[in-house]
Amino acid sequence: MAKEIFVAKSDDLPDGERKIVPNGNSEIGVYRVRGRLFAYQNLCAHQGGPACEGLLMAKVEEVIAEDKTYQGMRFNHDEMHIVCPWHGWEYDLESGVMVADPTFRLRKYDVVEKEDGIYVLA
Amino acid sequence: MDIPTSDIHKMSVEEFDTKKLLINAARQRDRRKLEDVLIVDVDCHHYENESLRDIIQYIEDPVIKQTGLLYSGSGTGAQTPLLPGVVGYQDVSGRVMRYPLRKLEQTPADGTHRDVHLSLKWMDAMGVDYVSMFPTPMLLLGLHPQPEIEVAMSRAYNRWLVEQILPQNERITSMLYLPFNDPEAAYRMVEEFGDRKGVVGFSVVSTRYKPVYDNAYMKTYRLMEEMGKPLAFHASYNWNDPLLGATNRFLVTHAMGFTIYNAMHCANWVINGLPERFPGLKVVWIESGLAWVPWLMQRLDNDYRMRSSEAPSLKKLPSEYMQDMYYSSQPMEVPNDLDVLEMTFKMIKAETQLCWCSDYPHWDMDLPSVIYDLPFLDETAKRNILGENARKLFDLDVSGRFPDYTPPGGGA
Secondary structure (H helix, E strand, O other): OOOEEEEEOHHHOOOOEEEEEEEOOEEEEEEEEOOEEEEEEOOOOOOOOOHHHOOEEEEEEEEEOOOOOEEEEEEEEEEEEEEOOOOOOEEEOOOOEEOOOOOOEOOEEEEEEEOOEEEEEO | OEEEOOOOOEEEOOOOOHHHHOHHHHHHHHHOOHHHOOOEEEEEEOOHHHHHHHHHOOOOOHHHHHHHHHHHOOOOOOOOOOOOOOOOOOOOOOOOOHHHHHHHOOOOOOOOOHHHHHHHHHHHHHOOOEEEEEOOHHHHHHHOOOHHHHHHHHHHHHHHHHHHHHHHOOOEEEEEEOOOOOHHHHHHHHHHHOOOOOEEEEEEEOOOOOOOOOHHHHHHHHHHHHHOOOEEEEOOOOOOOOOHHHOOOHHHHHHHHHHHHHHHHHHHHHHOOHHHHOOOOOEEEEOOOOOHHHHHHHHHHHHHHHOHHHOOOOOOOHHHHHOOOEEEOOOOOOOOOHHHHHHHHHHOOHHHHEEOOOOOOOOOOOOOHHHHOOOOOOHHHHHHHHHHHHHHHHOOOOOOOOOOOOOHHHOO
16 A cells, blocks of 8 residues: 655645655656645656656647648647656656656655645555 | 746756756666676866865966966956856856856765766766766867966866875766867876876867977977877867857857767878878877768768878778777767668677767756667677777776676777
């Protein structure tokens, strides 16, 4: 049975913020983004970097016109990426899948929010 | 400080500590018991531009020194004319956070240089025993249009390094910068610094357009061969190069740039028969990864079989000369099919010719685990690549870290 690890009181993890909690000899990064909670092991699938300690960035997209010409780039704030600070590997916040090569992913945990706070199930 | 994460968002960071950033590296070190393994990093870096004012004090030419002093001070609003800048953003626009945050890191004010403190921090975290340290902006100094500035800057840097930095810790060594655009000055550099403590070889920054086969370099190669000092070619890139100027993403500029200059110099080196002229000179190719080596071996062998009259000094295939050379591992391409990497290791005779390196703190750094975790290597091969090959290459005294050191596999 999964153990519950206390993350924070609800007010201490406002929207757009992240909290990293210890879990044995590793950590778990817990995010609240647009009202939803996500939790991943703080361990990049590449060389083991602390992925959750990096930036949370919007996906970058190319703008290609109907005539197939390149028109520039833009941020897509509907798709956020967890970026490992060691090398820049990017993971989709919703799924934990590595965006450049889906054969890699972050280990995902379930998160629950109760009256007295937020818990991750590890 | 605030790091912009988009045009409208930012992330605030108050502190930066290499030890904290690399806590997972330390865990890897402990899990693999790397403290018991000799690890020699043949290519890591520091940021010499942060010590530019100290380095400029060693410039002898009074006019160049005055210019350097002016631009290393505050208030000019201009980049120093002593180091050519090029366009690029290695930190993936801030995603590799140690770039923008490094200035936040605190080091003790105890007389030991900040670069030594920072180096030992990451070395200890990874389990690295010894390093060969290279500069950073000076990797592009070969592009400076004024050869006399390459000479003045590199001589000042080399003097500063051997007098102020290397004596502070025996774990930090260097392959000193050769001002290759002035062959006579390069020769004098080897003469003057070849026997200095901590100098384990010499390096040419590869991004330049002087051919390695020029007769003007022969006496320098001979001197290094006699002294037993290896010659390294350290890769970099130049987005202003007419070829690379056709790329529009740094990804391509980097992937191509960090290989093509070394590939060109290596091809020239082999086909002009320099391995036959200097059979005792050890040549090392640094920071081009490994995938380019099988490519070049096959290309040169194929052409050589048809056009051997253009390479009459050769007594064996180009690839066989390349198997006598040394290669640094980073940034090691790790294909999803590891058979490809295993074949590369076989082609370059990795067990004796490959030397691990981190390239830390640069953006595409590698940890020792990239070698240690490879399933197709036995324990002896892993230890050779992580440390023993470099120990032999540099004739490195490792007794400070391993008083009873025995080469892996019981070799001599």
